[in-house]
Amino acid sequence: MPSLPHEAPIEVLRAEPRLVPLLLEEAFRLAVPAFDSAETSDADFSQTLPAEFRADLVVILRDVERAPVLAVVVEVQRRRDEDKQRAWPLYLAALHARVKCPTCLLVVAPDDGVARWAATPITTFQPRSPFHPLVLGPSLIPRVSGERAHREPHLAVLSALVHGDGPGGVELVLAAIEGVSGMDERHATLFVDLILAALRADTRVRLEAEMQPGKYEYKSDFARKYFNAGREEGRAEGRAEGRAEAIDALRESLLNLATRRAATLGDELRQRIAGCADVERLSAAIVEVGAAADATEIERLIGEL
DSSP states (O other): OOOHHHHHHHHHHHHOTTHHHHHHHHHHOOOOOOOSEEEEEOOBOOTTOSSOOBOSEEEEEEOTTSOEEEEEEEEEOOSOOHHHHHHHHHHHHHHHHHHOSOEEEEEEOSSHHHHHHHTSOBTTSSTTSOBOOEEEOGGGSOOOOHHHHHHSHHHHHHHHHHHTTSTTHHHHHHHHHHHGGGSOHHHHHHHHHHHHHHSOHHHHHHHHHHTOTTTSOOOSHHHHHHTTTTOSSOGGGOOSSSHHHHHHHHHHHHHHHHHHHHSOOOHHHHHHHHHOOOHHHHHHHHHHHHHOSSHHHHHHHHHTO
16 A cells, blocks of 8 residues: 555646656656656556556657657655566556557666665566666766756656655755746645655754754745744744645645545545645644555544544
């Protein structure tokens, strides 16, 4: 069952599918065909098989006439899972049959050891022609700061999610926060919430110390508003401006995460989410639901909102 750290990179790539061909070109020097649009598609490959086979994300690149020119299965992998090595070739074969164009698998592995494991050729799939996953480990995910964070804010968010707890991570997080300032406030708030939820506690402490009034020069109104610089009320009480947008974004994030992890939610639980207007409770619920062991625990947590 996917967790919040698992979901966060997928949310970024779903929001900006053009990041996928950019990463293929930059990390693997892959010659991506010319395309006019990038869109997400159905990631269910169960077909008539009894077991569930669902990838994390499918991105399809299309030319100006809407014909598919490249289809990419994207998987986020945070631990070794031998079953995945048997499922990945199925994903590609099913997608290739569906879209009838070149396909590839991109595995995002934020851990170096998992990345090395995921990149191992799958020799049992086809004799003399082993299956080689394209694996995007930490060393291949760009460290985005400065002007590039403003030009490519979604890539900056992915960079902060992967490198935020490492050396120089606070600077990357700050760059991502300023980078998303050009988005509408709803999406900017959602992405910053995802970044902060993914950070270790010690990193959040260092970030808060760095952003103390008088020490950090805010480069955007959004960042200033988000962190309530120079205001008496803290973030837990909600921001006076943009508070409604922030709450809507948190509700949407919690609902999407809960439905992906618990498959279905009854009307009563959906109403619980819709009726909660407490920023602190919603933010905490996102973290708790992301770490929940099963659907029963998810339903209990939402029922307590």
